[in-house]
Structures are given as structure tokens and as C-alpha cells.
Amino acid sequence: MSQQDKTFSLEIREDKIGVLTMDVPGETMNTLRAEFADEISDLMKEIKSNSDLQGLVLISGKKDSFVAGADVTMIDACETAADAEQLSLEGHRVMGELEALNIPVVAAIHGACLGGGLELALACHIRVCTESTKTALGVPEVMLGLLPGSGGTQRLPRLIGVAKSLDLMLTGKQIRAKQALKMGLVDEVVPETVLLEVAVKLAKKGKIKRELKRDLTGKLLETNKFGRNIMFDQAAKQTFSKTRGNYPAPEAILEVVKLGQEKGFEAGLKLEAKRFAELAMTSESACLRGIFFATTEMKKEDGVEGVAPKKVKKAIVLGGGLMGGGIANVTATKAKVPVRIKDIAPQGLLNAQKYTYDLLNKKVKRRFMSKAEMQSQLAMITGTTEYTGVKSADIVIEAVFEDLKLKHQMVADIEANCNENTIFASNTSSLPITQIASEAKRPENVIGLHYFSPVDKMPLAEIITHEGTSDQTISTTVEFARKQGKTPIVVKDGAGFYVNRILAPYMNEAARLVLEQEPIEAVDKALVDFGFPVGPVTLLDEVGIDVGAKIGPILTKELGSRFEAPAAFDKLLADDRKGRKNEKGFYLYGKKAKKGKKQVDESIYKLLNLKPEASMDPKALAERAVLLMLNEAARCLDEGILRSARDGDIGAIFGIGFPPFLGGPFHYMDSIGIAELVDKLERHQDKYGERFAPCESLKAMAKEGQKFYN
Numbered sequence: 025m026s027q028q029d030k031t032f033s034l035e036i037r038e039d040k041i042g043v044l045t046m047d048v049p050g051e052t053m054n055t056l057r058a059e060f061a062d063e064i065s066d067l068m069k070e071i072k073s074n075s076d077l078q079g080l081v082l083i084s085g086k087k088d089s090f091v092a093g094a095d096v097t098m099i100d101a102c103e104t105a106a107d108a109e110q111l112s113l114e115g116h117r118v119m120g121e122l123e124a125l126n127i128p129v130v131a132a133i134h135g136a137c138l139g140g141g142l143e144l145a146l147a148c149h150i151r152v153c154t155e156s157t158k159t160a161l162g163v164p165e166v167m168l169g170l171l172p173g174s175g176g177t178q179r180l181p182r183l184i185g186v187a188k189s190l191d192l193m194l195t196g197k198q199i200r201a202k203q204a205l206k207m208g209l210v211d212e213v214v215p216e217t218v219l220l221e222v223a224v225k226l227a228k229k230g231k232i233k234r235e236l237k238r239d240l241t242g243k244l245l246e247t248n249k250f251g252r253n254i255m256f257d258q259a260a261k262q263t264f265s266k267t268r269g270n271y272p273a274p275e276a277i278l279e280v281v282k283l284g285q286e287k288g289f290e291a292g293l294k295l296e297a298k299r300f301a302e303l304a305m306t307s308e309s310a311c312l313r314g315i316f317f318a319t320t321e322m323k324k325e326d327g328v329e330g331v332a333p334k335k336v337k338k339a340i341v342l343g344g345g346l347m348g349g350g351i352a353n354v355t356a357t358k359a360k361v362p363v364r365i366k367d368i369a370p371q372g373l374l375n376a377q378k379y380t381y382d383l384l385n386k387k388v389k390r391r392f393m394s395k396a397e398m399q400s401q402l403a404m405i406t407g408t409t410e411y412t413g414v415k416s417a418d419i420v421i422e423a424v425f426e427d428l429k430l431k432h433q434m435v436a437d438i439e440a441n442c443n444e445n446t447i448f449a450s451n452t453s454s455l456p457i458t459q460i461a462s463e464a465k466r467p468e469n470v471i472g473l474h475y476f477s478p479v480d481k482m483p484l485a486e487i488i489t490h491e492g493t494s495d496q497t498i499s500t501t502v503e504f505a506r507k508q509g510k511t512p513i514v515v516k517d518g519a520g521f522y523v524n525r526i527l528a529p530y531m532n533e534a535a536r537l538v539l540e541q542e543p544i545e546a547v548d549k550a551l552v553d554f555g556f557p558v559g560p561v562t563l564l565d566e567v568g569i570d571v572g573a574k575i576g577p578i579l580t581k582e583l584g585s586r587f588e589a590p591a592a593f594d595k596l597l598a599d600d601r602k603g604r605k606n607e608k609g610f611y612l613y614g615k616k617a618k619k620g621k622k623q624v625d626e627s628i629y630k631l632l633n634l635k636p637e638a639s640m641d642p643k644a645l646a647e648r649a650v651l652l653m654l655n656e657a658a659r660c661l662d663e664g665i666l667r668s669a670r671d672g673d674i675g676a677i678f679g680i681g682f683p684p685f686l687g688g689p690f691h692y693m694d695s696i697g698i699a700e701l702v703d704k705l706e707r708h709q710d711k712y713g714e715r716f717a718p719c720e721s722l723k724a725m726a727k728e729g730q731k732f733y734n
């Protein structure tokens with residue numbers, strides 16, 4: 025193997041410190057692969073046989089990353105549990121060899137240090153990282169349905185304690201340098217320019233004698249069997265309340281960490297490899313890995329192949345409501361693009377600016393951000409009640425009231441004030457973009473850019489094109505949304521676009537179940553147990569019953585009677601029930617609600633003349649709502665609303681929290697089997713009505729034995 029094909033290079037400095045640089049050839053990021061085993065063995069031999077060597081620094085040759093973990097493609101390619109177990113055991117061997125070196129080994133970390141990357145750093149004797157915001161440490165394996173399989177379940181608790189390790193392993197969260205230092209994960213934090221220099225110094229100083237410092241709770245819970253049992257039982261309960269038994273990885277993490285604490289390091293490693301392998305073979309992990317591959321692929325897409333996006337240097341947001349405030353926030357803080365909010369009322373501007381102020385202030389209070397940084401980000405958001413500054417804007421995003429006339433007015437006002445390239449992006453959730461663009465002078469610049477609330481948290485953006493939207497407008501908008509931290513999917517214009525279109529029949533069915541006397545909390549629980557983050561009735565309260573009622577007739581008019589909402593909605597609106605926003609909905613809010621406990625507003629049953637009684641099997645209940653969502657998703661793909669099943673899966677997972685462990689509606693339909701799905705729909709059609717009639721494309725696929733993915 026020539027040097028340029030090699031991943032590792034060892035340079036022995038004059039001061040007898042070896043610098044081992046990892047740089048996987050031809051890749052943007054370092055990942056750990058089984059094929060490096062021979063190279064590493066040779067290196068270890070060389071290091072061990074060099075009696076002059078005083079210490080070793082392990083550093084990355086990549087510009088802004090250390091090691092992003094084991095290569096997920098490699099894990100994905102494992103055909104049997106034995107293959108995956110072998111990978112883990114090989115990782116154990118390499119990490120063990122590194123740890124056993126007599127000389128001090130220092131990991132010099134800058135950028136992503138995740139999964140197997142962090143496990144590699146844990147096998148080193150000392151860790152130093154840069155203070156850069158690019159530096160992030162974590163064990164995100166759980167998000168791939170896996171557990172840390174290169175010794176992480178054993179080394180991490182021994183370094184930082186069990187409770188903190190479980191927090192990192194069960195959430196998969198990534199932490200910054202300062203937090204890592206505080207929890208003892210790294211020994212020093214330094215500016216990037218002196219990383220190597222400090223690492224060399226630390227190597228010369230020698231191995232550190234460590235003692236795990238625990239606070240009183242830590243001592244009580246982690247140092248004896250009784251305390252540990254309490255801690256693990258508690259963690260298991262909390263975990264189950266989140267996973268509802270749908271995700272096997274967190275349970276395996278708890279089991280492996282616990283065993284390692286009880287039976288020792290080696291026994292822990294052995295079980296770690298076994299469980300890692302078993303998890304790698306689960307359908308849950310396969311689906312979660314699929315999401316990783318899909319989102320990585322989507323990061324590289326331009327929206328229109330071969331059309332490079334234009335850089336957005338200035339943005340305008342029309343409307344200072346909750347959505348406008350959120351859009352301005354992600355524009356300034358994530359995309360780092362100056363943004364001006366235009367509202368008719370000064371109060372609207374203040375509210376919208378306060379949105380970002382409140383979020384940043386929280387960060388300052390938690391010391392995640394300096395006051396100066398907060399000021400500089402806030403300065404990027406300005407306000408106006410006139411159309412000043414529109415001329416130089418590259419994009420205008422309207423987030424005004426859902427009224428076609430008003431939207432037409434906005435298009436006209438902007439076109440009268442902007443330049444000929446300014447994009448007009450509408451954040452409408454229900455009005456067809458074709459109609460919004462119908463009176464535009466430059467319809468090619470008009471596009472939909474649909475965010476989800478709360479904008480700073482929800483990862484999806486739906487980008488809606490009408491017949492006349494130019495390719496340039498599409499690719500620039502896609503890139504802009506991505507810079508705002510969103511995963512964009514491009515969809516064709518049509519009532520409800522994709523996400524609301526599949527959500528509406530699901531929500532309607534939940535409402536019907538309530539009207540059939542199923543208790544509200546039973547309906548919500550059945551769908552949370554199915555894997556949704558919140559139940560449909562809670563969601564309706566959050567979105568707004570009035571908003572739901574407004575979208576329903578639009579969808580029915582454009583797409584047919586299967587979208588008809590139960591008539592009871594009118595009664596709710598007549599009673600001024602809008603949901604959380606006016607503290608009057610299906611659940612109790614404000615002063616009426618008991619703290620920390622979600623309670624149904626029982627008066628709603630009287631209003632609807634219901635005597636609730638759970639009579640349906642929760643699984644059957646969930647299935648009824650989900651089947652309608654699946655059928656509609658298949659229609660969206662067939663009609664070209666969606667470009668691909670992949671976009672449909674990511675859109676549903678990121679937009680409405682479709683259970684990630686099922687891989688999205690299309691993956692889920694494949695796993696049920698299309699013929700079986702059609703059969704289920706037909707049985708529901710017989711029992712509950714025409715809205716369950718399977719769509720033509722599903723019937724055709726069932727006949728041909730086709731799947732969405734091959």
C-alpha cells in the first residue's frame with residue numbers, strides 16, 4: 025500500500041513524541057472501518073518496537089472533524105449478527121491495544137468526535153479538544169438504533185460516572201467543549217491554533233492518575249449495588265415512558281452498562297459486542313440508518329439538478345406573528361443572513377424580535393452564548409412598517425394571515441418594490457401556490473416555503489413549486505432553507521401539499537374515534553404507543569381547532585369527500601374552542617390545569633353529547649388513523665406531489681413525527697407488504713366507509729407484487 029492510500033501516518037518528532045494522523049483518503053470525514061485493521065496492527069508494532077518514543081498524539085488530518093464514528097455503511101452491509109459482532113470485537117481489540125500502550129497517548133480533538141470516534145478518544149489516556157463551536161462530542165449510536173460498540177458502554181461510565189454516561193448514551197446528544205471539560209470527558213480545552221502543541225505537552229507530562237469525582241448523589245447511587253439498582257430501575261422507567269418499547273437500543277444500553285458495573289470491564293465488553301450485533305440486525309436500526317443515509321444524500325441536492333443556487337444575502341419576512349418571528353430567527357441565527365421583518369403594526373415587530381431575544385437570552389443564561397454574540401445576532405433582525413429595504417432583498421417570505429386576497433396584495437406590494445430577481449416565498453399551509461402566483465408579474469419567482477411550528481425546532485421545510493416556478497428560484501430556495509437548518513423536500517403544488525394532506529385524514533379519523541365514544545386520552549395514548557411524539561387530539565389542540573377546521577373544507581373541495589371533517593367541529597368552534605392558544609380545547613390549560621398533569625376537559629363530552637368508554641383495542645384504533653395516512657401518502661407519490669418515496673418518508677418523520685423506527689410511511693407500507701395493506705384498507709372500507717378505499721396505485725402495486733423501495 026502506497027503512503028497516499030494509507031489512512032494513518034506516523035511522524036516521530038525530534039522531542040520523541042509521535043504524531044499519528046488519521047486521514048481517510050478521498051473522504052470528507054474520517055470514519056472507522058474494518059479494512060484499517062492491518063494498517064493499525066503494523067503501526068502498533070512500529071510504536072511498540074520504538075523504545076525511544078516518549079508519547080503519542082492522535083490527531084485528525086481533516087480540516088474540521090476528528091472522527092465521525094464507525095462507518096455506518098459498513099455496519100449496514102453486515103448480513104448476519106456474527107458479521108456485526110466481529111466488527112465490534114475488532115474495535116475492542118484495537119482500542120484495547122491503544123489503551124495498553126506504555127507511553128501516554130493523547131487524543132487531540134477538533135470537530136466532530138462521535139460514536140466510534142469518541143470511543144477511540146476514550147481509549148487514549150488523555151483528551152484535549154478545541155474550544156471551537158465545530159467541536160462536538162457524543163455517542164449518537166442510539167439514534168441509529170445501536171449502542172456504542174467499541175468499548176464506549178464500559179469506558180465512558182468509568183471516566184465520567186454512570187448517570188452522566190447514560191444521559192449521553194440514551195439521548196445521543198452532542199456536547200460542546202466546555203460541557204465536556206466540566207463533566208471530565210476531556211482534560212483540557214484550547215484554541216484551535218495550539219491544539220497540537222498542547223497535546224504534545226500533555227503527552228510529555230505523562231499519564232494522568234484519575235479518580236472519578238462523584239457528587240453526593242453519585243456516591244449514593246453509583247458506588248453500591250443497592251443504589252445502582254435504584255438508578256437503573258429509574259432510568260429504565262424513564263426510558264420506557266419515552267420509547268414505549270418501540271426502540272430496543274436504549275434497553276440494551278441500560279443492560280450492558282449495568283452488567284459492566286456489576287461483573288467488570290471484560291464481561292461488559294463481551295455483552296456490548298453481542299448486543300451491538302443483535303441491534304444491528306433489527307428492523308428498527310435498519311430504518312434509523314436509512315434516515316441517516318437519506319438525510320446525508322439530501323444535504324447534497326440542489327433542488328434542481330445542475331442548477332446552482334444563488335447566494336441569499338438579505339431576506340425580508342412579511343408578518344411578525346409566531347411564524348414570522350420564527351422564520352426571522354432561523355434566518356438570522358442559523359443562516360446568518362440579515363433579515364428585516366415588515367408588519368403593519370409596531371407591536372407585531374416587537375413581538376417578532378422578542379421571539380429571538382427570548383431564545384438567545386436562554387442560551388446566555390445557560391452560558392452557551394456570550395452577551396456580545398447575542399447582541400450581534402439580534403442586530404441582524406430589524407423591523408419596518410414600510411416596504412423599505414425590499415429593493416435589495418434576495419428573498420421575501422410572507423407569513424401573513426391565510427387569506428388569498430391578502431396574499432395577492434402582498435405579491436403586488438412586493439413586486440412594486442423589489443428587484444426583478446427577488447424571490448417571493450409564501451409560508452402558506454393550505455392555499456395553492458398556483459393561486460397565489462396567479463396575478464404575479466413575475467410568477468417564476470413565486471414559490472411556497474412551508475415551515476412547521478415552532479420554526480426554530482421543527483426540522484422540515486416543504487418547498488412548493490407551481491408550474492411556472494423557475495429552476496433558479498427552486499434551487500436558491502432549497503439552499504436557503506438548508507442554511508436555516510432545515511431539511512427541505514420539494515413538492516408539487518396541490519391542496520395541503522404533502523404533509524398537511526396526509527395529516528388531515530389521520531386527524532379526522534382520530535376525531536371520529538372520539539365521536540364514537542372512545543375516550544380522548546385513549547385515542548392519544550394509542551397513537552403515542554404506536555410511536556408518534558404526541559397524540560392526534562393533543563396535536564389538534566396545539567395546531568388550533570380553528571386552523572384544522574379552515575384547512576378541511578379546502579382539502580375537501582380540491583380532493584374530495586374523503587377529507588370531510590366530522591360535523592362536530594362546528595360545535596367546538598361555536599363554543600369558542602380553539603385549543604391551547606385560547607386555553608380552551610380538548611384538554612385543560614392555564615389555571616384550570618393541574619401542574620404537570622395533562623387532563624381532558626370533561627366538559628367537551630357534554631358539549632358533544634358523548635359518554636366515553638374505551639371499547640376498541642388500542643392497536644386497532646391506531647391502525648384506523650394510520651391507514652388513512654398511508655393511503656394518502658401513496659396517492660401523493662402517484663400524483664407527483666412527491667418526487668420520491670424517500671422524500672415522503674423524511675417529510676412525514678421530520679414534519680409530523682411519523683415514528684422514525686418504522687422508517688416513514690413508505691418504508692412502513694413496504695414492511696406491511698402492499699398486498700396486505702390493500703387487504704387491510706378494503707376490510708376497513710367494508711366496515712367504516714369509502715374513505716378507506718385503497719388508492720389505484722396501491723392496488724396496482726399489490727397486483728404486480730411491487731414495493732416502494734427495492
Ligand SMILES: C[C@H](O)CC(=O)SCCNC(=O)CCNC(=O)[C@H](O)C(C)(C)COP(=O)(O)OP(=O)(O)OC[C@H]1O[C@@H](n2cnc3c(N)ncnc32)[C@H](O)[C@@H]1OP(=O)(O)O
Nearest residue numbers: 052053092093094095096136138139140164172173174320
Ligand atoms: C461501533 C460504533 O460505536 C458505532 C458507530 O460509531 S455508529 C456511527 C456514530 N456516528 C454518527 O452517528 C455520526 C453520523 N454523522 C453525522 O451525524 C454527521 O455526518 C456529522 C455531524 C458528523 C457531520 O455532519 P455534516 O457536517 O452535515 O456532514 P455530512 O454531510 O453529514 O457528512 C459528511 C460526509 O461524511 C459522511 N459520514 C459522516 N459520518 C459518517 C459515518 N458515521 N459513517 C459513514 N459516513 C459518514 C457522510 O456520509 C458524508 O459523506 P459524503 O461527503 O460522501 O456525502
